[in-house]
Amino acid sequence: MVLKGLLFKRFVSGSVVRRSGTVSNKVLFGVGAAALTASLGYFSYKFVYGNGDDELSLDKFTRYRVSYKKPIDGSHFLMELTPVVKQRTNLWLKLESEKLWSVEVKQPEIMVARNYTPLPLKYDAQSDDIVPLKDGDNAGGKLFFYLKQYPDGEVSRWLFKMKEGDQVELRGPITEYELPRDSDERKRDRGFLFDSKTIKNHDVETFRWRPFDISFYAAGTGIAPALQLTLSEDPFKGKLQLFYSCKQLEELGPLAKYLELLQQNGRIELNLYESSKGNSLRKDTKKLLDTIPAPSKYVPKATFKSNSNASIISPVLSLVCGPDEYISTIAGPKYLQAQGQTGGLLKQKGWNEENVYKLS
């Protein structure tokens, strides 16, 4: 990094010297200037972007710095990581919203790595707020996370202690789940995320093909993939029936407003279970069971119909994300990388291994 910085400076001062050349060596100067400009461009590019090796990849760990960290409560916190070398690849465009993805964070003292789910957000110093990434913006490769530390958690406690400027190493991206995508489908607008006065357009949206719906069961930080799916550029086209269990909504901090916006704009149907308000899944299993719909059949390239019945959700897939005990209750146990059979409440409603996926 230092070496690249020095090279950059040397070529800048070199150009100042050459500019004082005489008229008689104009041609030579022209050729030299072109070569210099090319070199300058090359080294400036390398200075800003590094060589290809600095791009986030699965093969090796890439260096990032903590550029923002904000505790929400004693255990939940937000963290933005900025790559030491600016990233050329726009992962949001590359992976598209149909891929749920994570990155691995390495804890160097004990040499273990854990997965975390980037959100398409960044910290905006001017407004001192968390804002969504605009279309086409990769914020130079910044990655934003919603995190929780556990009392015995090796990596989460280490991350919680990090300060702005500290360095961490990441590897990825890792695709956790991929939804079907119609490449000829229209792009979905997200204007309401940037300007809440934008007309709520969910009843006038048109697509080439009829979107399919999903039920998403999330507990705690298990909400991160649901936010990735619905907040990313050209987000998921169908409706997300979101069952979200937490102690209280406030533990989402500034992210809670995005759930509200998504709900107001018909992108999600939020079923909230806040245990601190006596509305817990454990106590209300019967209520949840009554709310869980039976699975619908996935029909690829189904003819689009106008959203006259937009309030009806017909999920073709159930995604489940949260602690082991939660996953077991909703969909039966998951065994490390193996999905295990579909059990729990979903099985009682007719769901099976074909249409249920346990994310973590």
Ligand SMILES: Cc1cc2nc3c(=O)[nH]c(=O)nc-3n(C[C@H](O)[C@H](O)[C@H](O)COP(=O)(O)OP(=O)(O)OC[C@H]3O[C@@H](n4cnc5c(N)ncnc54)[C@H](O)[C@@H]3O)c2cc1C
């Ligand atoms: C694909 C994927 C994406 C993920 N995305 C995120 C994310 O965006 N944000 C985030 O905060 N985490 C996320 N996680 C979880 C994360 O990878 C770690 O498992 C978590 O931070 C705990 O790691 P640890 O090393 O601190 O705890 P460990 O040392 O692995 O566990 C120590 C103890 O902590 C407790 N504990 C650990 N995990 C949980 C849990 N989920 N629920 C309840 N108790 C637990 C248990 O008591 C456990 O015995 C994701 C996991 C996966 C697989």
